[in-house]
Amino acid sequence: MALPDPSAPWLGLDPETIRFIEAHQTRAVTIPGRGWRDLGDAVMLFSAVEKEPFFNRLAAVRWPSDPMAFDARLREACELFAALERQPHIWAIPGMSAPADLIERLAANGFIDQGGGYDMVLVRDPRETPPRRLPPGAVLEHWNGSTAEEIAVRAEALALVIGAAFEVSASRQSNLVREIGLTLGRPDFHAYMLTLHGEPVATGQRYTFDGASYLSSIGTLPKWRGRGFGEHITRVLADDSIAAGVDLVYLGVYADNEGAVRLYQRLGFSILGGRSADMLQKQMK
16 A cells, blocks of 8 residues: 655645545445435535434535636525525535635535534554553454344444444434444444453444545543553554555544544544535525
């Protein structure tokens, strides 16, 4: 695997590869009931059963800068969201999205930033950083190609850790179990569960397809944080991705999660571009 160049602008990645990453991340979260479509100048993710904006959004936006042409394209997009009975929702990334002032134009049209993050790409072999030793009784399981019986049990265990680690509301917990259960049936999905004396304490996931690995949901139960479990899982996710022969390994992290950003940087990840803006229009037009 030839890793991107951390000293080059945009890590040496060309515009086509950057757009591929944006689309790949959208495609990774498609399950039965969700679909994605390449619109040419954007990629859309839509869920027929979930109204949460995260699952109903436009990404990889490349719209014209001409004011009249831009306004017409935005109007078309908002009409599409309205027809689907969803709030207009756009992921905008400085330097990647177009036009360059997309965030400002969306704000002028009633969109509000819900809080963004960073895309981070692996640029250095994580094995260059000495690993932390896990305590006795810690076991990391790798789940791929689960049977129907295994899916039911594993989805509950993964949802338990993810729900607590990311403060998922109780009202959405059953949907989270369902979503994970459907995803576990995909051959390109790999879930990792770290247990301590049989108790689930940390987890991570990777979606490996089309020559890239998207790492996600790397989290630890609050009472077990600070013991290196997340670092260990991230390292294994990256190592296994490299072993799978992919060309790109990347993840997303909330901008305010400074500890996670530092951890990923220590393991060989570098920030690609600026902080994304999660733009949601409060009033449907």
